[in-house]
Amino acid sequence: MKLTLKIWRQKNKSDKGGFETYQLNNVDTHASFLEMMDVLNEQLIEENKIPVAFDHDCREGICGACSMVINGRPHGPLKGTTTCQLHMRHFNDGETVTIEPFRANAFPVLKDLVVDRTSFERIQQAGGYISIGTGSAPEANNIPVNKVDADKAFDAAQCIGCGACVAACKNGSAMLFVGAKVSQYALLPQGHPERMERVLNMVAQMDEEGFGGCTNTGACEAECPKEISVANIMRLNREYISAKLSVERE
Amino acid sequence: MNWFLNFLNSTVGRKIVMSLTGLFLISFLLVHCSVNSLMFLNDDGLFFNEAAHFMASNILIRTIEIFLFLFLIIHILQSVAITRQNMKARTISYSGTSSTSTSKWYSRSMGILGSLILVFLVIHLKDFFIPSRFFDQLGFDSNGTPDMYSEVKEAFQNPAYAMIYVFSMIVLAYHLLHGFQSAFRSLGIYHKKYTPVIEFLGIAFSIIIPAVFAAMPIFFLLKK
Numbered sequence: 400m401k402l403t404l405k406i407w408r409q410k411n412k413s414d415k416g417g418f419e420t421y422q423l424n425n426v427d428t429h430a431s432f433l434e435m436m437d438v439l440n441e442q443l444i445e446e447n448k449i450p451v452a453f454d455h456d457c458r459e460g461i462c463g464a465c466s467m468v469i470n471g472r473p474h475g476p477l478k479g480t481t482t483c484q485l486h487m488r489h490f491n492d493g494e495t496v497t498i499e500p501f502r503a504n505a506f507p508v509l510k511d512l513v514v515d516r517t518s519f520e521r522i523q524q525a526g527g528y529i530s531i532g533t534g535s536a537p538e539a540n541n542i543p544v545n546k547v548d549a550d551k552a553f554d555a556a557q558c559i560g561c562g563a564c565v566a567a568c569k570n571g572s573a574m575l576f577v578g579a580k581v582s583q584y585a586l587l588p589q590g591h592p593e594r595m596e597r598v599l600n601m602v603a604q605m606d607e608e609g610f611g612g613c614t615n616t617g618a619c620e621a622e623c624p625k626e627i628s629v630a631n632i633m634r635l636n637r638e639y640i641s642a643k644l645s646v647e648r649e
Numbered sequence: 650m651n652w653f654l655n656f657l658n659s660t661v662g663r664k665i666v667m668s669l670t671g672l673f674l675i676s677f678l679l680v681h682c683s684v685n686s687l688m689f690l691n692d693d694g695l696f697f698n699e700a701a702h703f704m705a706s707n708i709l710i711r712t713i714e715i716f717l718f719l720f721l722i723i724h725i726l727q728s729v730a731i732t733r734q735n736m737k738a739r740t741i742s743y744s745g746t747s748s749t750s751t752s753k754w755y756s757r758s759m760g761i762l763g764s765l766i767l768v769f770l771v772i773h774l775k776d777f778f779i780p781s782r783f784f785d786q787l788g789f790d791s792n793g794t795p796d797m798y799s800e801v802k803e804a805f806q807n808p809a810y811a812m813i814y815v816f817s818m819i820v821l822a823y824h825l826l827h828g829f830q831s832a833f834r835s836l837g838i839y840h841k842k843y844t845p846v847i848e849f850l851g852i853a854f855s856i857i858i859p860a861v862f863a864a865m866p867i868f869f870l871l872k873k
Contacts, residue, residue: 405745418744471745497745504738569757571738572660602661611738612660612731614759615831621751630839637837639661643652 400426400492404439406451407499409508412515416508418497428488432475433458433465435487452511458483460624463559466566467512468499473563473622481561481624501566505573505608516562518608519576523560525604526597527580529589542588552586555579557625564619564627570611575619577605578631585638595642602639663731668835670724671828675854677717678825682858688865694798698790701797705781725767732760755823756831762824769817776804801865806873811866818863825855 402423409416423442426435433455440450456464465482469475475485490496498512506514556579564575581598584590590597613632620629656662684704687697704710755762780786780800787795805811829851833839838847 468743468745471743471747472751476747476749499743499745502739502741502743504740567751569739569752570735572735574660602659606660609738610660611735612664613835614664614731614735614756615827615834616752616756618752629834633834633837633839635837636661636664636835639659640665640837643656643662 400428400487400490402426402435402487402490402493403495405495405497406511407508408451408511409500410510412507412509426487426490428486430487431458431483432467432469432485432487433483452509452513454513455483460484461559463561466501466514466516466561466563468501468566470497473501473566474561474624478621479624479626481559484624501562503562503565503571503610505571505610506562506565514562516560518610519560519562519573521608522573522577522601522604523580525600526593527584527601529584529593531589544587548586552583555582555586555627555631558583558623558627559625561624563622563624565610567618567622568611568613569616569618570614572613572619573605573608573610574613574632574635575623575627575629577601578629578633578635579627581638582631582634585634594638595646598635598638598642599646602635660734663727663734664835666727667724667731668832670720670727671832673717673720674724675825675829675832678858679854682861685865686861688798688801689868693790694796694802695790695792695794697798698794698796699792701781702794705795721770725763728760728763753827756827759824759827762820765820766817766824769813769820772813777801802869802872805866805869808870811870814866815863818859821862822855822859825859826852829854 404421404423405418406421407416408419421439421443423435423439426438430438433453436451436453443450454464454466456462458465460481460483463481465474467474467482469482469485474480474482476489477485500506500508500512501514501516503514505518506516509515558576558579560576562573562576565571565573568575581601584597585594615629615632617629619632620627657666684700685697687700688694690696777797777800781795781797787797787800790796790798805814830844830848833844833847838844
């Protein structure tokens with residue numbers, strides 16, 4: 400099939416950037432979106448033009464590297480998939496597809512469709528971990544965990560930190576990401592000792608990075624490739640309120 | 650005290666302030682709507698006038714009224730601060746558009762809906778609140794109570810004025826439709842058992858209260 404691609408091109412962080420239009424004449428409907436981008440780049444290289452920079456790694460929906468906003472939607476029109484899991488059969492012959500980077504001031508564009516998501520890394524470093532002695536793995540059944548909580552923690556832990564929630568939110572809020580990271584530990588006994596400090600530090604870092612606040616529109620949950628529930632944002636609010644009110648030293 | 654200010658200034662804390670002040674305003678709407686419903690009684694407003702006079706003169710109600718205005722102002726100022734912060738988080742918008750929307754339009758338009766309600770409030774306070782608190786502007790009914798009923802009746806018999814009210818109540822309905830349940834979410838209240846109940850109450854409240862308010866101008870227009 401034939402496609403017209405309207406792609407955001409930007410040389411570097413300080414470049415103003417703008418849209419460029421490209422034609423692709425032989426797009427395989429079985430190709431993934433990223434494979435279609437590969438074909439475009441080969442075509443650009445043959446024409447002696449600079450290929451479009453975009454993030455990708457595992458190409459099987461688990462690493463969180465691929466991003467892109469396709470026709471106004473992070474990771475494209477499909478529910479619960481990443482860009483790499485999106486196939487060209489979901490587009491129509493002759494369609495114009497607009498491809499932009501994730502937009503948030505906390506995710507500055509580095510080049511074309513590549514954005515700097517290290518703000519997420521810094522939020523994780525602020526508390527998205529548990530401090531334990533390394534060594535051989537302890538016996539799994541030593542600490543009983545309620546199955547319902549274990550399932551909820553696992554659902555939250557499915558977050559791949561891609562940033563689609565931020566890209567989808569009209570406020571550029573990272574609360575679904577932070578909510579998922581706080582929840583996965585708050586729900587498990589191993590996460591309890593550092594529970595209070597974790598939520599306080601992660602929210603403080605999130606605010607410092609310049610993400611917006613949640614207004615409960617639910618756009619993040621709808622666009623999340625791992626379908627992380629907004630219930631995690633409510634848990635984040637709850638954890639934050641109780642930590643703020645009960646922690647003696649800050 | 651520093652920790653508390655720091656709490657209120659965080660993105661989570663700001664939403665808590667919006668939520669608590671919003672819930673207070675919601676409770677006020679219920680009281681206001683109940684008292685005003687007395688206008689539907691077929692007694693030429695005698696009972697309504699008595700109730701309105703009580704609300705305007707009781708010391709406890711007047712004290713709560715101060716908090717009402719205070720919370721309303723905080724709700725407005727906080728919304729301005731939140732909107733500014735959120736707009737700063739994304740300065741370049743998307744140019745691609747999607748035919749399917751992933752969120753409700755009114756959940757994305759709380760600032761605009763709220764601003765329209767503020768315009769309505771200015772008109773409303775000027776025309777009804779001020780006369781109700783300064784009795785010398787009002788006549789007296791057959792019981793000798795300040796006649797708020799006639800004041801309302803006269804205003805609502807102007808069709809253009811009545812339409813402003815009906816429109817504003819539609820705006821209020823959408824503001825509540827998102828605000829009611831969002832307030833609970835911001836407080837971290839989310840539970841498989843209770844959230845559906847909160848959502849149902851929110852929808853019922855958002856329809857019934859504005860509908861009863863909107864019925865008042867329509868009632869007087871038809872009565873004319």
